[in-house]
Amino acid sequence: MSKVKVAINGYGTIGKRVADAVQMQKDMEIVGISKTKPNFEAFVALDKGYQVYAPADKLKGMETGGVDASGTIEDMIQTADIVVDCTPGGFGDENKALYTKAGVKAIWQGGEEHELAGCSFNADANYEEALGRDFVRVVSCNTTGLCRVIYPLDQEFGIKKVRVTLMRRAADPNDVKKGPINAIVPSPIKLPSHHGPDVKSVIPHINITSTAVVLSTTLMHLHSLNIEMDKQCTAEEVADLLAAQSRIRFIGQGITSTAEIMELGKDLGRPRGDMWENCIWEQSVTIDEGELYFFQGIHQESDVIPENVDAIRAMMELESNGARSIEKTNKAMGI
Ligand SMILES: NC(=O)C1=CN([C@@H]2O[C@H](COP(=O)(O)OP(=O)(O)OC[C@H]3O[C@@H](n4cnc5c(N)ncnc54)[C@H](OP(=O)(O)O)[C@@H]3O)[C@@H](O)[C@H]2O)C=CC1
Ligand SMILES: O=C(OP(=O)(O)O)[C@H](O)COP(=O)(O)O
Known part of the structure; x- marks a missing residue:
């Protein structure tokens, strides 16, 4: 079975951790991550083998900074089945238009409002509600x-x-x-x-x-x-x-x-x-x-990470049972 293709829009505190957790799973893989600045995190991402993308107006800066970017965020989204949006809170509406246009599923984080996704998620409490959905928010x-x-x-x-x-x-x-x-x-x-x-x-x-x-x-x-x-x-x-x-x-x-x-x-x-x-x-x-x-x-930097993995599994209908998804995620991450 081919793996679900996951893009990470925003490779900061949450995004870099979600990327590594996804990469540990058997049923999903990272196809790209996005950065706006060509700093050490972009170089580490490249070292880990992730394709790095950037907003169109930041591509020049990436090149100047020595980061070999693979294209724009729009290009990255084209390669994915689902995007995990880990940009700072407030970009929700703008990015939703992008994902809707590309016909790609998306997960937001707790910095966005419930209404943006229409489904707020916790793997124990309401996994089934996210099954097959296009948009989900993993709560803060x-x-x-x-x-x-x-x-x-x-x-x-x-x-x-x-x-x-x-x-x-x-x-x-x-x-x-x-x-x-x-x-x-x-x-x-x-x-x-x-x-x-x-x-x-x-x-x-x-x-x-x-x-x-x-x-x-x-x-x-x-x-x-x-x-x-x-x-x-x-x-x-x-x-x-x-x-x-x-x-x-x-x-x-x-x-x-x-x-x-x-x-x-x-x-x-x-x-x-x-x-x-x-x-x-x-x-x-x-x-x-x-x-x-x-x-x-x-631990604010990491407790939502396994929940993001489970949300992907629910939305992509890789597993219909929440408890079984939690077990797969935990086993792969070592929880
Ligand atoms: N940090 C925390 O404790 C937690 C945060 N959250 C939520 O997770 C989300 C992300 O937060 P966090 O990881 O802390 O944020 P960070 O500031 O650590 O990371 C944000 C990332 O998004 C990138 N970025 C910034 N602007 C844009 C843009 N316009 N388009 C694309 N990418 C952009 C940044 O790139 P660059 O660095 O290159 O500029 C960076 O990689 C928020 O909704 C937050 O509320 C949820 C739980 C805990
Ligand atoms: O999701 C978080 O906290 P929250 O549950 O208090 O909103 C993160 O710690 C981010 O909080 P911040 O908005 O203080 O960066």
């Missing part, structure tokens, strides 16, 4: 982390109400444009943050309120969750359920901070030290007056 890193815990808890115990405070990293580690950073910023000041409504775009019946602050850190996000459930349950039952989810990792063993989680990712030999799973402190899982509380760390 924080929303992905929330869906991964809310969906199984709702299935097992029923959820009455979720309250979550998100402590968000201020910028990615390589993002020098946004630094140096020294403040705590309520973001947004007017509630709720976008995360609660975004969870509802994937699992509409969930009652959730989210607040968020941005902190002076680049490593990970941290969530403090409080969940009221329909059925009474113990902390042990919750822990057993969450520990059984393949994209949730329980942490302990002296890990007291996001810094040590990132060190664990490196020690495990993960590519770029990534941590694809939600990291829940086992000791934090508590039932108090019938309500559940716990802390989880979310």
Whole structure:
């Protein structure tokens, strides 16, 4: 069977990781990636054997910078069955017109609105909804982390109400444009943050309120969750359920901070030290007056990567069953 041809439009934090994860799968392959600048990332992409493309008005700059580009983004799209759009948020409408004209399927990331794609995706919660679709949005890193815990808890115990405070990293580690950073910023000041409504775009019946602050850190996000459930349950039952989810990792063993989680990712030999799973402190899982509380760390640069692979599989109808796609993705990536 021939492999599904995938193009990555925007080879930054998310795009470069999606490209490498796709390349690890048996049923899909990368046919091109796009860059606007001829910097080190473009050279690394060429070294990895990826064809590099660029917007038409950037091709000259690529040539001057010594990057041997294969053509324009329009050329790249012609070679693909599906495009994973990892451009910075805000290019959605412009790029949708491009993909529609070329008759190619497309996936966007959480920086775009739900309405652009009409389907917001999390592999555990609504894989089947994406089957055969032309356009899908993989929800943001924080929303992905929330869906991964809310969906199984709702299935097992029923959820009455979720309250979550998100402590968000201020910028990615390589993002020098946004630094140096020294403040705590309520973001947004007017509630709720976008995360609660975004969870509802994937699992509409969930009652959730989210607040968020941005902190002076680049490593990970941290969530403090409080969940009221329909059925009474113990902390042990919750822990057993969450520990059984393949994209949730329980942490302990002296890990007291996001810094040590990132060190664990490196020690495990993960590519770029990534941590694809939600990291829940086992000791934090508590039932108090019938309500559940716990802390989880979310690696913003990498948790959405396996979800993008599953979204491709659903949209291309390579696998009709979500659990089987998750298993294939996890096995290929080493999750
Ligand atoms: N970073 C994160 O923590 C997460 C981000 N997301 C979402 O993923 C998306 C991508 O974010 P992220 O990877 O951080 O972004 P980055 O800024 O790291 O990367 C963006 C990429 O897009 C390229 N690019 C910029 N402008 C254009 C353009 N006009 N046309 C084509 N390519 C362009 C850039 O190329 P060049 O460098 O050559 O200019 C770069 O390769 C956003 O929607 C974001 O909200 C989701 C989860 C987590
Ligand atoms: O998707 C993310 O966060 P979010 O879930 O808070 O929107 C990424 O960390 C990107 O966030 P940014 O918009 O702060 O770069």
